[in-house]
Amino acid sequence: SYVLTQPPAVSVAPGQTARITCGGNNIGSKNVQWFQQKPGQAPVLVVYDDSGRPSGIPERFSGSNSGNTATLTISRVEVGDEADYYCQVWDNSRDPWVFGGGTKLCVL
Amino acid sequence: QEQLVESGGGVVQPGRSLRLSCRASGFPFSDYVLHWVRQAPGKGLKWVALIGYKRNDKDYADSVKGRFTTSRDTSKNTVYLEMNSLRVEDTGIYYCARDNRMDVWGQGTTVTVSS
Numbered sequence: 001s002y003v004l005t006q007p008p009a010v011s012v013a014p015g016q017t018a019r020i021t022c023g024g025n026n027i028g029s030k031n032v033q034w035f036q037q038k039p040g041q042a043p044v045l046v047v048y049d050d051s052g053r054p055s056g057i058p059e060r061f062s063g064s065n066s067g068n069t070a071t072l073t074i075s076r077v078e079v080g081d082e083a084d085y086y087c088q089v090w091d092n093s094r095d096p097w098v099f100g101g102g103t104k105l106c107v108l
Numbered sequence: 109q110e111q112l113v114e115s116g117g118g119v120v121q122p123g124r125s126l127r128l129s130c131r132a133s134g135f136p137f138s139d140y141v142l143h144w145v146r147q148a149p150g151k152g153l154k155w156v157a158l159i160g161y162k163r164n165d166k167d168y169a170d171s172v173k174g175r176f177t178t179s180r181d182t183s184k185n186t187v188y189l190e191m192n193s194l195r196v197e198d199t200g201i202y203y204c205a206r207d208n209r210m211d212v213w214g215q216g217t218t219v220t221v222s223s
Contacts, residue, residue, distance in 0.1 A: 033209060035153070042203055042213040043145075043153065054211060086153055090208065095169045097143065097155035 002091035004100035011106040012077050020103045022070040022087030032070040033088040034063055036081075037102075043086065047072060074105070082107045110134040110212050112204050117217035120194055128189040128217055130204035137185040140206050144178060144189050147216075148200040156202070159187060172198075194221045 005023040012018040022032065032050050035043040045054050047063035050070065060075045074081055087100040116128040130142065144156040157168045159178045166178055177190040187204060199221045206212040 035210070037153075042215055043205075043210075044213070045209060045211045048209045048211065084152075088153075088210070095155065095171075096167065097158070099145075099153040099155065102152040 001094045002089070002098050004087055004089065004098055006085075006087060006100040006103045008101070009104045009106060011108055012074075013108050014077055014079060016077055018074040018077050018081070018105055020072045020074075020085050020105065022072070022100050023068055024070075024089065025068060027068055027070050027089065028066045030065075030089040030091065032063065032065050034061075034072045035086045035088065036083045037086065038083045046085075077105075077107055079107050081105060110206070112206060112212055112214035114202060114204055114214040114217040117202065117219045119220045119222065121223055122194060122196055122221055124194055125190070125192045126194060126219060128191065128202055128219070130187045130189075130214055132185045132187070132206070135206070135212075138182050141208055142180070142187045143205045143208075143210060144187075145203045145205055145210070146198075146200045146219075147203070148197070151200075157189065191219070194219075196221050 034047040036046045037043040046057050046061045050065040051063045062073045064071050084102045084104050086102045111133045114130050120126050141160050143158045145153050146156050157178045159166050159180050175193045180187045201216040201218050203216045204214045
């Protein structure tokens with residue numbers, strides 16, 4: 001089955017830019033979703049179809065996808081952005097709806 | 109307000125059964141695919157099952173195939189996850205999520221499988 005690889009943790013200072021990567025074989029050919037999950041809460045969709053932004057999600061959240069890496073970029077990071085972030089794709093294989101292992105964003 | 113509300117979780121012994129419900133409101137229920145996603149304690153998200161527009165359009169993760177069954181009752185705007193032969197590793201929070209983009213999530217219901 002398809003595998004998505006994320007770094008376990010990313011640290012950034014408030015006001016800086018955070019980049020969270022999601023690696024997968026030829027992931028650039030797939031549509032990538034990104035979810036934010038804060039402790040004790042359900043996940044929230046923050047980016048869909050590589051770079052789409054649902055209503056209510058700040059413009060500071062953006063996505064890109066090419067080759068073997070998709071990236072979630074959070075500009076002007078705020079303390080409130082501290083959360084776990086998961087990438088997700090559909091793959092025509094066993095267990096087709098695949099999530100990455102998650103990345104903990106630490107805002108120092 | 110578009111909303112999903114799960115219920116039915118609890119503590120159950122290995123080998124027993126449990127049925128989860130996910131009730132939708134605020135959007136045309138019949139127009140959307142619905143997914144079940146679970147999260148083991150301290151772990152990441154894992155897709156479990158989906159049910160499409162038509163009752164026979166279903167798919168399951170290998171780890172639950174043959175043990176879990178999902179269904180939908182349009183008259184009640186509700187999706188169900190029937191879980192049989194439960195294992196310790198099925199423990200976790202179970203979420204339902206709307207659409208293949210998973211753009212709306214419920215708050216989750218907790219299932220604990222323990223002897």
